[in-house]
Amino acid sequence: MIAVELLILIPLAGVLACLLAGRVAPGYARVVALVATVGFAVALASLAGEGIFSGEPVQGLRVAQEQVPLWDLRIDGLSAPLLALTALLGPVAILASWNVEERAAVHHSLLLGLQAAVAGVFLAADVVLFYVFWEAVLIPMYFLIGVWGHEDRRHAAMKFFVYTFAGSALMLVGILISVFTIGATQIDSLIAGRVALGEPMLVFWLLAIGMLVKLPAFPLHTWLPDAHVEAPTAGSILLAGVLLKMGGYGLMRLAIPMTPASFAEVSWVFAVLGGIGIVYGAAVALVQADLKRLVAYSSVAHMGFVLLALSTGTERGFSAAMLVMVSHGVVAPLLFLLVGQLYDRTHTREIARFGGLGTLTPRWGAALSFAALASLGLPGLSGFPGEFLTVIEGFGAWSWPVAFAMPGVVLAAAYNLRAVREVVHGEVAGEWAGIKDLTAGDLLPVLFLAAAIIVLGVWPRLVIEMTGDVFAALAAIIGTGV
């Protein structure tokens, strides 16, 4: 299906079109970028007829077989929800950066390049291609943070690059060992030939560490707060929304099925790190003075849930991980979007300087309250199903020690509600008396994400239906014990 290829070609064409449009008039670039991201969504939607949203695999164009087919794209139940997330966040990121003025054309084309690379990660059916896209993601993000970021952007950009590059370099060694031992590059062939691996545990850790850095798992998360806080709003949206998901996706696509026995042997490490991440992320979020940093640490906590869910190694555990990832993929971008909108107006993110914004900017206040409720896992909103299922499955797999992670749930309520109380409620801070509320244009992406949060909250089957077959197969692979 050419439509599969279009998911990469459309944003890439958008990059060129955006740069050219920027030469004609700076304002055109954002329109072109928006059209390209909508085009991406349309291309994905056009595949609905092929059944991608009910978990049917769809193959991209096959390169002639006598060549080594590195170019090999495929959508299946594991990638479909994350591609949908990428499609959803594309227009949101462009709308969120509608008012960027400093070299807007380059900024938007980097966003499109990022979208192409992330889509490539989710689409690649060949491990080398997967790695190429995995690394390609770094380049636009590095420049987005370094050029358009806030005060400490240079340091944050370097740190982001070095950390994630270090992780993926180790992953490369794992991939090299797999590819050159088994003698294939297609992910399916690698998984089928995995018994040939001499040292599966080594391969597992080499692969997994790159993905755990990306996720990020405690204690490999330290790049994340800096990168999230310093990135421009659109960068934070894509970073939190889809880049972190590459970690969980990679584990389920490659590391776990390649070396299932090793995974099963050390899955307790995942559970422990996940549990620590849940509590630690929430506890640190609670004491943040910077609103954006608070949201950043909440990501660490949510990714802890993903890790705990993965550690169970069951079909429902994987579903729970996917639900948490997709939910976080809409909630965190909404929070970053709102914080960005506030920063545009006030040029500060210091929680202590705000108060009573519910009165001054009722729409913004309502939106933040809504996002905070979603983030803390209120039933009916997207955060609940995944985290609930994680706890149930975690209890099934690890029994009572899972209780150690439960303070994290309470702390999640605490830091989210604290943010709402201090920023939205309370005494009106005099210095922001003239502040403008969200305009209709500002509201558009907010409502878009809010709708997604409600849909996912009341109808989590939407995701589970897509992933069912894949996760059943994955759990079965783990069950084989090889």
Add this chain to the structure above:
Amino acid sequence: MTGVSLFVAFGPHIACVAGAALAVALDAFDRRPLAVLAVVAGMTAGAVVAFWSTGGSPSISGDVVLSGSGFSAAVGIICGIGALVVLGGWRPLTRTPSGGGLAALAAVLVAAAAAVAVAVDLLVVLIGLEAMALCAYALVWSARTPSATEAAVKYFVQGAVATGLYVLGLAILFGLYGSSTSYVWVRGVMGTEAGPPVTTAFVLIGVAFAYKIGAFPFHSWALDAFESAPPHLAAVMAGVPKLAAVVAMIVLFSRSVFAGLSPDYQLWVFGSLAILSMVFGAAGGLQQRSYTRMLAYSGVAQVGYALVGVALGAIAMTSAAILLTAYALASGAAFLAAGAFRTARPEWDGTIAGLAGLGRERRLLGASMAVALFSLIGMPLTAGFWGKFLLFGVAVTAGYWWLALVGVIASVVSFGYYGAVLKSLYFETPVGTAVSGEEPAVDRGAEMVVAVLAVALLAIGIVPILAGFRLLLGVLTFA
């Protein structure tokens, strides 16, 4: 031996030297642009002849050189990159006195490198290495600054030591097996026995090569030489000789004269040099403030990666050649860019920090530099990625995954200094720009050549993804 095959085997070298001779003559009449043109034309012709003869399997011509398949392709790459890089130095070469002569020296260096890469005679390799080095001393010295003179003398003295070691090794082999220095002859009479004298010769010649390519701990000349040489000439000296020498090393150590030695010798001698060079080059690079000195350390690290290939022997030949091709393209771009930076910002003090904001001022140059730096790091979508990917893949296949691990860790560390350049170019704003009324000059020629080199890096990086490896591996097959 037909005339055609002789022409094919020696054509590239003759073309380069003819270009150089013509350039010297033209330079005598102060026709510098014509002289540079003659050099570029000679090397281009050499590249065309070499690529034209890449078919078939390698064969020995005139008992002296190999030709055909990857050997001809290596010669073609050496001549092609040489031609491009000299073209990139057009502006400074045509503006300095005796610039035509310098271009001619560059062409002789390229011809010598092309000879070293394909030679199958110990004496020819020695003469090639010496010719290369003599040209390089002069190129370094041509900056005519006190530090360049000092660097050239240091380079000369250390180079002489290396030559001495090589000659000693050669003397041992000649003393033992006499009457000819051709690889085939030596290999034939040596048999499979490898007594202590042969091992000694192996170490002596190995160390001499390590000097010539600037591997740690034999690298100290390279740091000063690359820092103080005129950057457009350093661009010729950086990549091309390393590509030639590494191809020659693998032929010499793993495929012919010393192939009878236990592969463990190669592995331990060159493997330890590789690890030391990767680690030291990366760690040293981090300390540097000077842009060109950083590039010199980067060269040490890249030689370390290539030595992984030498340590692994014949199976790593193709991937080592791809890695060094990528390095030659990227280092050529990076050194030429230094010259272009100087033209665009005459007050530049040569530090990395001094490049602040230049990526935004000279957009094409900045973007091309970014591509070259990403290739040196080994990021996907550039040629540098495939070099490291294939080379570390060979290491893993041979069971030495820890060599690959050291390599990727060194690559991560190297981001510290390549990234510092990116940071300066793009994340910093220019400070204290000279407000002299006149517009700073622009070296468009150099910028265009840097862009062409960047496009080549991207093409090599992207085409295999779409069309498979056959094309890339097919060009540089040495079987």
